[in-house]
Amino acid sequence: MNPAANPPETGQPPIFRARAALLKRMADVVCLPSSRVNAFERAMTADLLVDMLREAEPADRLKVARRLANLSEIPASLVRLLLRDHVEIAEALLTNCASLSDSDLLDCARSAGLEHRRLIAMRRGVSEVVCEVLIEFGEALVIECLLKNELAKLSNPCVEAIVASTRGDARTAPALLRRPELRPAHAYVLFWWADADARRTILQRFAVSREVLQEATGDIFPMAAAENWQDPLARKALQFIERRQRNRAAIDKSPFDSLEAAVAAAQGGLTRETAEEISYLSGLKPMTGAKIFTDPGGEPLAILCKATGLPKLAVRALWRGLRRPETEADGSPNPNLERVLTTYDMIAVDRAQTVLRYWNWSLSSALTPALLKAIRDGDEGGADEYSVPQRAAMLALSKEFGR
Template identity: 85%
Template sequence: MTASPSAFGAQPAPPVFRARHALLKRLADVVCLPSSRVNAFERAMTADLLVDMLREAEPEERMKVARRLANLTEIPASLVRLLLRDRVEIAEALLAHAQALSDSDLMDCVRTTGLEHRRLVALRRGVSEVVSEALVEFGESAVISCLLQNDLAKLSNAALEVIVALTRDEAQLAPMLLRRPELRPAHAYVLFWWADADARRTILQRFAVSREVLQDAAGDIFSLAAQENWQDPLARKALQFIERRQRNRAAIDKSPFDSLEAAVAAAQTGLTRETAEEISYLSGLKPMTGAKIFTDPGGEPLAILCKATGLPKAAIRALWRALRRPETDQTGALHPGLERVLVTYDMIAVDRAQTVLRYWNWSLSSALTPALVKAIREGDEDGAGEYSIPQRAAMLALAKEFRR
């Protein structure tokens, strides 16, 4: 008696259902017919039947159907949803080639599949703002890298804010983000606080813009505000951002120092909290902004502060010394950190330095309402949409400080 193959451990070959293969092909043919040959109801009915068969079909059969449908200008939604949720190699046939996929189709794929599916979506031509927002929700570096490098993708303001926040822990995203045309100063000035030296230089070169247009447009408004004794806080805050003068002359009358230069000189023996606050007030800054500048590990904000307020380059060395930072390396040469800060001072114009400094002051202090502080402490960055641009900037830049 001859033993059966299964007796030796071999599995019987799966049955070949020729009728199934033929039927799947014919159903796909009907779905692919032009509208002149089949109406919408007939196409939908055929698609429903095809979906029911594909659920139990072999992967190779689903792949053939996906490839067949990829070139259609209109694909039945039920088929799209099934195939986009399938294994990556099957979904890729549509994600890489089908132009007929709607934002709804793509968002369903993004939210019901995995990282590799989302990466393929991020690589598609013409990814819309709403799809980009869905992609960045997951915080996946591999996906966001593809999205940022996709020149035909469009990024919404909300998506940009999520990515800016992610760059704090995913530094490799920063250079790609800084190349995006959608990025605005509001995003870049926040990213600056945790960016590396190269990214900071890029931010200052690209986003440290002049306020000359604003100054020309609002030049006659200052006298009107003065006539009203600066009683309107909304206009006062905006005009403080626009005005040419950086130093706070009124603060000198209340300060123990005769000038900003005198306060900086006094700090060389050791920067106390009181002296730091006085330097901030005399520079036209709130103490919180000054504290952020003085505690920044890179030091470039010191260059911005000195250039914006008209302090000489020697003031950078004085503040560097006041912060007990090394001025030379082991060989006696200028310390690389101090050298980088001095170069920053030379590369930026006064008006542009003032723009950066005032934006920091605007976003890191004036925008801190009680509701914002509460949101920062609770880590409610997802609810940032209800806040203004400077408030959201403050939320991003100060989130770690408020969580300590």
């Protein structure tokens, strides 16, 4: 029979048994071991198979995808076609085929849809480069699958992008906080828009001691003092490491006799001037202090007071100065204030200093004129990719400047 002959016309849709058999046989040839078919024969068969599958029914394409899923090497043209197909067809390969290359997965991620990317995120051992592309789409479902995939490999830019994404959608924050790739630099930035539970986790896990650093650098402080602290690089690093939090030199220029006196004055209403003085006396830049005092949750107030050696009553004084309610309508304690006071109790002085100094380091010391302009313009490329504090400042402050 001539294969080019026209099929007979009937009233029912034709059922081409030969097509199904031919698809199966060609798939069988593609699956033959290299001892039975050479690379050129396999490629030629794959090209013919691709041409047929493009017009075939989804059920036929699904059968071929399932047939190929266990191969250790699949012709690239076949992989590309099937991975771009309906998710039910692509799933056969994305779920069961271990031999897919990063190139295959990247093409699928960029060319297919959300469900395809979700399946990629669930694969064993997703590479760093594939993770980065998946995260570019900003899809919370895909990001959550990646975070729950213990074998997925998250690069530092990957983690930074996820941290930034949690600002608009906090659903992924709990899973992110469980990832081993998360570092203090990421966690201290995430803190600013995290909920109460996430903040507690961050303080418990990432509020680390600086004792090892202090022991390692103890003899360097006299060296820097002998040089009159003229080296700005050494000065900034040693300011982060040193044990003393308060700025004793600021007392001479302050209208207040002490930090305690400034906090007491704030009880009647925290003005901008008083807030700046509290910041200076606490060893902070005004921008860091402003971030602390305007934080809606209030936990940074507890960090500030504990790090500077202020008593718990100082937390209440600042709370009152910010005109925040101390009790509920029925006279019971305000739960937000109670949560902040609990934060004060749970964190040690040295660890509170680590958090506070990291905030000050990242939110002020890194703010060069170029970075400030980049933050205002929303230009992430304006941050030095090697500077941890600059990237933290970009993440933490860009929303404020964008208002």
